[in-house]
Amino acid sequence: MKFDGRKALRVKMDHRQPVNLMGSDGTWRRSCVLLDISQSGAKVEVEGTLDVLQAKEFFLLLSSTGLAYRRCELAWIDGTTAGVHFVTADGKKRPASGQTAATRNAIQSR
Numbered sequence: 001m002k003f004d005g006r007k008a009l010r011v012k013m014d015h016r017q018p019v020n021l022m023g024s025d026g027t028w029r030r031s032c033v034l035l036d037i038s039q040s041g042a043k044v045e046v047e048g049t050l051d052v053l054q055a056k057e058f059f060l061l062l063s064s065t066g067l068a069y070r071r072c073e074l075a076w077i078d079g080t081t082a083g084v085h086f087v088t089a090d091g092k093k094r095p096a097s098g099q100t101a102a103t104r105n106a107i108q109s110r
Contacts, residue, residue, distance in 0.1 A: 008038035019044065020061040021053070021084075024071075028052045034062075041075060041085045050077055060084060 017034040021044070030052065032044040042060060046053070053074050062068040072084040 008040040010036045010038040012036045018064075021046065022059045022061055022066075023052065023055055024057050024059060035081070039086075041072070041083060042070075043081060043083050045081050047080075050080070050082065053077065053082060057087060060086075 013034055013036060019032050019034045021030045021032055022028065031047045033047075035043040035045055037043075044060070052058075057071060057073050060070045060072050062070065071087045073087055075083040075085045077083075
């Protein structure tokens with residue numbers, strides 16, 4: 001579903017989904033609630049201070065074990081709510097299109 005004028009399709013969470021933000025060097029961690037998520041980014045409600053979010057890059061930990069995560073950077077802050085953009089391995093922001101790389105490759109190989 002598209003809302004708020006976003007380019008990417010976002011999934012709005014119906015229930016409070018606990019996640020964490022963690023510094024790329026592991027020196028800090030903040031508990032959060034995931035409000036919505038898309039292929040290109042997410043919106044979270046952060047518990048505690050937001051000063052650590054000024055870091056260039058950090059991780060959004062989507063699982064309690066830390067095995068599901070996304071590298072991201074801060075897009076905006078509004079009170080205790082923050083928006084993050086996901087960053088790919090080559091340092092570029094993830095594309096906002098609805099297609100994944102696997103989908104594009106499957107279409108191109110036909």
